[in-house]
Amino acid sequence: MARNVEFDEQLAVSKAMDVFWKKGYNGASTRDLTEAMGISNSSLYNTIGDKHQLFIKAIKLYTESRMNSATKLLQPIKSPLKAIEKFVNASVYAITNEPNSCLAIKTTFEVAISDEAVQRIIKADNDFTYNLLINLISKAIELKEIRISNDAEMLTDYIINQFTGWHESFIIHKDKLRIKKMAEFLIRQISQ
């Protein structure tokens, strides 16, 4: 009984995600966004909503696709410790090859501090990684692959929160080797 939406919403949100990733939330204008998405203002407001709702969809897309990648990456690995190593090394690769750093981290520091809805999405992403990792670490402790500490919760926090600083270091120094050395040291520590 009516006309259909012409554009692919998933694709359009993904284009918007790229703009937010590069320019930040406040740095991206609705004109930047609709131009990259290849749609008009009315299509944006009819189908997706306002700038904030678009941002929510963009960071959900970002975090959800990261969760899928992480799950797929670690699925086939038998040894929990090897899986943790793989996760750390995949993070190093992302940190040292992504030209615009990490959208989730940028969003945490620019938006999440003063925006509860955004903070919930960031927290959900963080909790997912936390659960993924604590599962591996608990098993590794059981199997005595990890002996450095029995406190799986602390160890999970400790490992997860390395990556943000490595991102910062790479932004400032653009030196892959520095990141790789820190990662090697971390792995050596938890493997000892």
Added chain:
Amino acid sequence: MARNVEFDEQLAVSKAMDVFWKKGYNGASTRDLTEAMGISNSSLYNTIGDKHQLFIKAIKLYTESRMNSATKLLQPIKSPLKAIEKFVNASVYAITNEPNSCLAIKTTFEVAISDEAVQRIIKADNDFTYNLLINLISKAIELKEIRISNDAEMLTDYIINQFTGWHESFIIHKDKLRIKKMAEFLIRQISQ
């Protein structure tokens, strides 16, 4: 032969710093800034310059006062390892008590990626802390207070880059204990 500047520039920049700290660079308008600074547009543009120049002065003030604090804090401590511990614990205190997180980190992720002048200031701040810490770590290695690694450069990077993730964790979870546990673990590791 002329009228003098009435306002205290240092104080005004410090008020602007608070606004940038809370709202970010793009989130702070010149009206927000001049209102907080208690001056008019013309005073801002005559004496300090445009928004970007004000931001430069604000983050310089932030980083320079942090450098002074750190130097004063660690000056009286004899043992290099104890000084490192003090630095870590002071960072934990700041992370868990500062309502608006860290202006330098927020600036790194919001602005420094795409703004060279800002990036240089952030890098200078980072280099200062790096030099402060590598000095302590090198001495601690010499004195065999630190035995976990002889690579002072890597160890300095490794320690410095913990704090950013701890900030992120505190924004997301607002849980002081989690930060304290990670800090205790880090200190235990480098002291072992």
Added chain:
DNA sequence: TAAAATCTGGATCAATCGTTCCTTAATTAT
């Protein structure tokens, strides 16, 4: 094929943005 529904492009909105300008106030050298 006509009518109902809704999507699209783009003009347009008021509000706000960073910045400039103009008038007036203050200060100092002569």
Added chain:
DNA sequence: ATAATTAAGGAACGATTGATCCAGATTTTA
């Protein structure tokens, strides 16, 4: 005291912001 100079206050600038609206295009149902 007067002239010269610069600061301050705030109105105002054009540009851009996020958002709305409307005319026309497209689709579906009857």
